Every structure is written in structure tokens, then in C-alpha cells.
Amino acid sequence: GEDVEQSLFLSVREGDSSVINCTYTDSSSTYLYWYKQEPGAGLQLLTYIFSNMDMKQDQRLTVLLNKKDKHLSLRIADTQTGDSAIYFCAEFYNQGGKLIFGQGTELSVKP
Amino acid sequence: DGGITQSPKYLFRKEGQNVTLSCEQNLNHDAMYWYRQDPGQGLRLIYYSQIVNDFQKGDIAEGYSVSREKKESFPLTVTSAQKNPTAFYLCASSMFGENYNEQFFGPGTRLTVL
Helix, strand or coil: CCCEEECCEEEEECCCCEEEEEEECCCCCCEEEEEEECCCCCEEEEEEEECCCCEEEECCEEEEEECCCCEEEEEECCCCHHHCEEEEEEEEECCCCEEEECCCEEEEEEC | CCCEEEECCEEEECCCCCEEEEEEECCCCCEEEEEEEECCCEEEEEEEEEECCEEEECCCCCCEEECCCECCECCEEECCCCCCCCEEEEEEEECCCCCCCCCEECCCEEEEEC
């Protein structure tokens, strides 16, 4: 079956880098996603990576993909208090035509 | 402005009552989805629809029902058979494709059973 796992909490100091990790199970996934959820709101797509890529950088965000270990990470450089939110990774489950989400990692940024 | 809307933002229900949550999109998306979010459990898929007049059960469909009579609308009914309905409900939509599936989310409805 399909499954996506994330740690539930991460706490960092303002200005430090944050690294949020995710593991997935469907080796045929072609796209993997990172979403951000602010309190009481819906999810917003932050970035995505195609499975034939190892890395994707977008301003302060860096996504690393290790297909062999089925491991995905999101690095946020120079983390700000406005980055405090829940971050979800998701994989596209080809057989079901749907996204499978992890439990979400709550990032807390302390001044 | 294109987007996806949910109403109401907050909803209170007495035990034993059915309640319907609204979801509308004007993005011309083929597919629509309903998720339930509980603390520490992430998003769980309730129902999804890839085309008008068709929908499939997700992982936790028991106690819920949906309809897809129009492309832009996908209402969710929480029935009295749902034993623990208090949660945050999120609706999403996407273009239906074989691989890329960027989902756009509404702002959510928080349902509380009194």
C-alpha cells in the first residue's frame, strides 16, 4: 500500500536553516510535492520535484530527492518567523490517480 | 479571480443531524477532492471525483456522501452515521492528469458537533 511518513515537529531559531524530511513508498511516483498550511487555512503548494531530478532550488527552498531510499527533504534557508506553519509532503499515487499526504511537520521558528 | 471556495467557515451541528458542506471552484478543473484533517493525522481522503456524475470513495468514506452534478461543485454531506465528525474539512481541485496533480485547496470548514 501507499504511505508517506514525516516527523511531527521541528523547532529552529530565526536565521537558521530548517530541514524537513519525508519518506514515501510508491516507487513509481513521478511527482512529489511540498505544501504549506498556515493556522486555520487551506494548503498552498510550495514546490514540487519531478522524479528524474535529484535537486530543485527555488529561492530559499531546496528540495532533495533520493529515489533509491525513497527519501525527500525540504530545506528552508534563513528561516523566518513567517515560515512557522505545517509542511506536508505528498506523492502522486499512479494507480489511484490521487495524492497521498504525509502527517505534516509543524515547524516552529523562535526569534 | 479564479479560485476554490468553501462555506461556511465554521459549522455547528447537533448529534444526529446531517449537514452539507459546500465547495465551489471556477478554475475549470476536472477533479475535486474532500479531505478530513485531525491533529497529528495529516489529511485523509474522504471522496474524490475525476469527472462530472462520477466519484470514488477515499480512505475514510463511511458516514459521508457526495454528489457531482456540476463540474464546479462538489458538496459533502456528513451524515449522522459518522461517529466522530468534529474536524477540519478541506476541499481541493485539480486538472485530471496521469502524473502531475497539483491540487488547489479551499480555506476549509471547521465542523463542530455539539
